[in-house]
Amino acid sequence: MPLLRGRTIVNLFFEASTRTRTTFELAAARLSADVVNLEVASSSTSKGESLLDTLATLEAMHCDMFVVRHPESGAAHFIAEHAAEGVAVLNAGDGRHAHPTQALLDAYTVHRHKPNFSELTIAIVGDVLHSRVARSQLRVFGTLGVNELRVIGPRTLIPAAIEELGARVYTDLDAGIADADVVIALRLQRERMRGAFVPSEGEYYRHYGLSVERLALAKPDCLVMHPGPMNRGIEIASEVADGAQSAILEQVSNGLAMRMAVMSHILGARVPQAELA
Numbered sequence: 001m002p003l004l005r006g007r008t009i010v011n012l013f014f015e016a017s018t019r020t021r022t023t024f025e026l027a028a029a030r031l032s033a034d035v036v037n038l039e040v041a042s043s044s045t046s047k048g049e050s051l052l053d054t055l056a057t058l059e060a061m062h063c064d065m066f067v068v069r070h071p072e073s074g075a076a077h078f079i080a081e082h083a084a085e086g087v088a089v090l091n092a093g094d095g096r097h098a099h100p101t102q103a104l105l106d107a108y109t110v111h112r113h114k115p116n117f118s119e120l121t122i123a124i125v126g127d128v129l130h131s132r133v134a135r136s137q138l139r140v141f142g143t144l145g146v147n148e149l150r151v152i153g154p155r156t157l158i159p160a161a162i163e164e165l166g167a168r169v170y171t172d173l174d175a176g177i178a179d180a181d182v183v184i185a186l187r188l189q190r191e192r193m194r195g196a197f198v199p200s201e202g203e204y205y206r207h208y209g210l211s212v213e214r215l216a217l218a219k220p221d222c223l224v225m226h227p228g229p230m231n232r233g234i235e236i237a238s239e240v241a242d243g244a245q246s247a248i249l250e251q252v253s254n255g256l257a258m259r260m261a262v263m264s265h266i267l268g269a270r271v272p273q274a275e276l277a
Contacts, residue, residue: 009263024092076091099136122141123170123218154204186226205234
């Protein structure tokens with residue numbers, strides 16, 4: 001659908017990504033936008049040019065939207081504050097802060113299987129401390145009125161005051177996923193860790209890995225999710241990731257549709273009435 005024909009969208013990724021960047025690129029292309037993927041490692045920023053000078057250069061090329069992914073929390077907000085009037089900025093993940101479109105696509109995935117949020121218990125397992133995804137998920141699920149939100153992990157990977165986002169904290173996996181309707185496993189983010197947060201990956205899996213035996217403690221129709229990329233045998237067993245209850249690949253597919261919808265909405269696209277008839 002050519003809703004964004006004539007618009008230019010720049011994927012401004014300062015951090016490696018496969019699923020997020022690819023789905024944003026495909027989403028923009030399917031909306032008929034012109035897409036520019038800025039390779040930051042080989043761009044002028046690597047030669048000493050400031051971020052604001054790079055933005056000004058791109059804006060001079062009449063870009064309509066920056067899709068920003070950055071390792072520092074608040075980077076997307078900083079860029080939005082300095083972007084020219086009329087240029088939209090979409091946060092594709094910033095540090096530990098937020099990943100809004102991932103949370104939206106996760107909520108959509110849950111809704112397709114279990115539409116009554118007020119009856120659900122959703123458990124988020126793993127490295128919550130370093131997860132922007134978990135923070136956005138808690139906000140979205142809380143807004144949608146989920147009955148009970150749980151976060152599960154070792155104390156070293158649970159952020160302070162997470163209860164303020166409406167979550168109940170568990171350090172015991174068995175207790176945390178008991179009778180859960182949805183279990184979301186998170187990646188152990190070694191690249192964001194400074195120091196020893198877990199004794200070893202093997203020890204982590206023994207206590208917090210989502211195995212077939214552990215999953216049996218949840219409800220029989222429990223939905224299994226993971227924002228990716230997965231570390232099999234660390235956060236989740238292959239038998240669970242590839243099992244009948246897994247919606248992990250569905251999340252990827254839904255990400256394309258959700259990002260198309262978000263970009264269309266932000267840029268004010270309207271479906272022609274003739275196409276709605």
